[in-house]
Amino acid sequence: MKIFNYKKASFVDEWGPWIFFIIAVGVVGIIIVKLANVNVSSGTNIPEGLEDELVLAARFYNSEDCFAYVDDVGRVHPKVIDVNKFTQENMNKCFPQGEVKYAFSLSLSVPRPRTSGPGPPLVLGPINTFNWWPGFERNVVLEDIFIILDGNKIAGNLKINIKNVK
């Protein structure tokens, strides 16, 4: 009775190195593609703070379709916020659902008018974009802006909390 099956042994001897070689070539190919993708990602990286702070957040205080004040003549005043427009409904129009990597939450800090006496500033909000959830914020931006309140233009702050969504 033969204990060792020479046919099986000869198959391993003949094809074993080739199978190992093909697997090695496959692994090398995958590594090359991964390396290339890393190069593509690093070459097309958007600088930190550009897309979220400078580009997307700018609409909140510059666009008439968001919260920017529009005067009687129809001129849009950048960095001037109309308190009457600072609503969640306007936020939903200003920042509709879509494929975006950032979520925002806004609060408006309004100093109390002198006529109402001393006291802490009024805080309006927060109003959030559709993809906002409570918890850790990656970044907080404080913009010095003007606020139109009861026909008066007063200095205030717009606090913009920013999160990465994906």
Next chain:
Amino acid sequence: MSKRGAVMLFIMIIGLVVSVIVAFMFPIIAKAYASGNIILKVAAARDIAITIDTIYAYPNDLELEYDVDLSKFDVEISDNVVNVDGAEYGFVPIGDSPNVILNRPKKIVFQKENDILTITGIK
């Protein structure tokens, strides 16, 4: 040396030589792959999406010319996504929903008038 041993040695030498060549070519192949059209598509998709976001944030009417040569690709802007031959990046419109396909544009012109964005490709 047996015949089987000689064949194995021959295969091992070939494998070793090929491995050394491939390892040496690693960075060259990866750089060539990454510095060609792929990086241009990905960069263009992101660039155009951020340009559109910036235009929507701008308070007045404007016209802007994007003069990067994309004549190797088709550019599709729809469903709030810029797609340059498979490379995608999202943007957030305001009160608008641009829907346009540009076939191999040499440059792209963006016009915003009364909050409506018009995108035209020029060949």
